[in-house]
Amino acid sequence: MACINPVPKLYRSVIEDVIEGARHLFAEEGVEEQVLKDLKQLWETKVLQSKATEDFFRNSLHSPLFTLQLPHSLHQTLQSPTASLVIPAGRTLPKFTTAELGTSNSRANLTFSGYPIHVPAGVTLQTASGHLYKVNVPIMVTQTSGRASILQHPVQQVIQQLGQPSVPQLNPCCLQATTEKAQRMETVLQQPTILHSGTEDRKHLEKATSDTLVPPGNEHKIASEALLSQPESSQYIGLPGVVFPPQVSQTDSNVEPVVSVSASMIQNLHGGPLFKGPQGTRDQHVSDVQLHLLKNRKFECDSVKQPRNIEEPSSLPVSEKGSNSQMDLSIQVTDDDINEIIQIDGTGDTSSNDETGSTRDVDENEFLGIIDAGDLKVLEEEADSISNEDSTTNSSDNEDSQIDVVEEDPLNSGDDVSEQDMSDLFDTDNVIVCQYDKIHRSKNKWKFYLKDGIMCFGGRDYVFARAIGDAEW
Amino acid sequence: MDADSDVALDILITNVVCVFRTRCHLNLRKIALEGANVIYKRDVGKVLMKLRKPRITATIWSSGKIICTGATSEEEAKFGARRLARSLQKLGFQVIFTDFKVVNVLAVCNMPFEIRLPEFTKNNRPHASYEPELHPAVCYRIKSLRATLQIFSTGSITVTEMRPFLHRWSLGWPWDLC
Numbered sequence: 001m002a003c004i005n006p007v008p009k010l011y012r013s014v015i016e017d018v019i020e021g022a023r024h025l026f027a028e029e030g031v032e033e034q035v036l037k038d039l040k041q042l043w044e045t046k047v048l049q050s051k052a053t054e055d056f057f058r059n060s061l062h063s064p065l066f067t068l069q070l071p072h073s074l075h076q077t078l079q080s081p082t083a084s085l086v087i088p089a090g091r092t093l094p095k096f097t098t099a100e101l102g103t104s105n106s107r108a109n110l111t112f113s114g115y116p117i118h119v120p121a122g123v124t125l126q127t128a129s130g131h132l133y134k135v136n137v138p139i140m141v142t143q144t145s146g147r148a149s150i151l152q153h154p155v156q157q158v159i160q161q162l163g164q165p166s167v168p169q170l171n172p173c174c175l176q177a178t179t180e181k182a183q184r185m186e187t188v189l190q191q192p193t194i195l196h197s198g199t200e201d202r203k204h205l206e207k208a209t210s211d212t213l214v215p216p217g218n219e220h221k222i223a224s225e226a227l228l229s230q231p232e233s234s235q236y237i238g239l240p241g242v243v244f245p246p247q248v249s250q251t252d253s254n255v256e257p258v259v260s261v262s263a264s265m266i267q268n269l270h271g272g273p274l275f276k277g278p279q280g281t282r283d284q285h286v287s288d289v290q291l292h293l294l295k296n297r298k299f300e301c302d303s304v305k306q307p308r309n310i311e312e313p314s315s316l317p318v319s320e321k322g323s324n325s326q327m328d329l330s331i332q333v334t335d336d337d338i339n340e341i342i343q344i345d346g347t348g349d350t351s352s353n354d355e356t357g358s359t360r361d362v363d364e365n366e367f368l369g370i371i372d373a374g375d376l377k378v379l380e381e382e383a384d385s386i387s388n389e390d391s392t393t394n395s396s397d398n399e400d401s402q403i404d405v406v407e408e409d410p411l412n413s414g415d416d417v418s419e420q421d422m423s424d425l426f427d428t429d430n431v432i433v434c435q436y437d438k439i440h441r442s443k444n445k446w447k448f449y450l451k452d453g454i455m456c457f458g459g460r461d462y463v464f465a466r467a468i469g470d471a472e473w
Numbered sequence: 474m475d476a477d478s479d480v481a482l483d484i485l486i487t488n489v490v491c492v493f494r495t496r497c498h499l500n501l502r503k504i505a506l507e508g509a510n511v512i513y514k515r516d517v518g519k520v521l522m523k524l525r526k527p528r529i530t531a532t533i534w535s536s537g538k539i540i541c542t543g544a545t546s547e548e549e550a551k552f553g554a555r556r557l558a559r560s561l562q563k564l565g566f567q568v569i570f571t572d573f574k575v576v577n578v579l580a581v582c583n584m585p586f587e588i589r590l591p592e593f594t595k596n597n598r599p600h601a602s603y604e605p606e607l608h609p610a611v612c613y614r615i616k617s618l619r620a621t622l623q624i625f626s627t628g629s630i631t632v633t634e635m636r637p638f639l640h641r642w643s644l645g646w647p648w649d650l651c
Contacts, residue, residue: 441512473510473523 444473488579489550495537496569527553584628
């Protein structure tokens, strides 16, 4: 269902090619290799930040995974997760019998292809990245328009994050093994929460997993701290795919009651500086997670789906828990199926040009296409030659018609004539840069036959080899 | 003969063509790049600029001569031409609005009766010319008015002339003739 987005791959390949090409040039100049690396890093960061492509670092998997752990006890401290169910998005979760709920240390792996997923009470969810969430009340995880969305459950829910594995695995299907090492984080959400199933592919996270191992010592520390701060915790589960609108009735003033969370919250969580680079270790404070979620909530961005680290830069002044644990929250929800809300089919074909009036005028101007340097010269020569001719004729005419000039009404600097009020009306950021095969017009009906272009629409980039469009002026 | 029943004839002006000069050289490329709603025809060396408000299309030459077509009345044509000059001025050219002249006005009219063209042509020898293999209408020229009427056998008439206010007068002509 999810079509593979070619744009990030293309951009990656472009970056790689350029860097490779420049490598020996840099060496010739005597510039360090490190500079080249930095350049590449900067480039990738900028591409990510521009949100021009989704899932810039997404690599492979497209199936969102949820590991459903059959619940164990209901107390807050988590024990080693037991049963885990792998739930690819798309299917409804079958009901769990109480018998299942009661068992512990039982492992069951179920795969679900899609949403909505109904999660009954007492179930522990583990995302592919290994984060564990314990659901104390039945919740429904749904996917809206390609994105994981959250149904608001009328009942107050308490979702506890059970922890996270220290070693997120690259293969999202096999994260259960990590559960035993999982960190336990607990979040207490006191108001209706919205559970976001994995929205994004966290490829980059996966890539970075090797770097983000949390040493076991930290885990314990974090766990203990989590326990300690339990009563006051207003943690959020910073799952990329799972967004818990933080609802902390208790202490933290930082936490605001979450009323509704858009599906894209999680992405917005990373709305700030994004992927820091595969090499970066993902250190994250527990409190950071909260703030992340907070931020997510506030952003309510729905157009950006990019794999992001949960970790927010240390700018987050979270100190609710007072924990300084360095914990890797390399949350990897390989929920690739859950794409953006905005679904534009294919690679921006016919519909793209017709999208809005705002693009129309842009298109009109765009058809001028790419002017070659040669053409430019010709143009200027033409202009020069014509102007030369005109100047001679004008000089002769001027004397004759000077009287005429005086008689005619001056243009009044536009007082009489109202200005083109539509000139800036369609000033827009939606741009297509391409070449044209044919641009055709009949009266006010335009037809565009474009090729080889990049369209920036709604902040995102789409690459196409051919594009056909219709427009009315 | 039917001049009495002439009263309810509708003459619709469908097109007014006018010209004016800006008295300054215009950089077509600059207009093409920066202007709004422009079509650059580099091969013939002109820029088309379309306006929405008065629906007009203007052909702009680099010499500063501009032909403005598509207006539905003379006032509108002038208004549109001024607007156009204004937008050129905004692009940075020292535009002076001079030599505004209505070149052509096209109007259509429908006679409530059919016309027998061959007879008509015979009766109006010098003025009417009819070449059915070339064009299905009789081309009737009124030299004094510098008007040309195209008369179709269905009774619809197309009038093109230089002085717009003479339309009605020229239209009265065929009434007499028929």
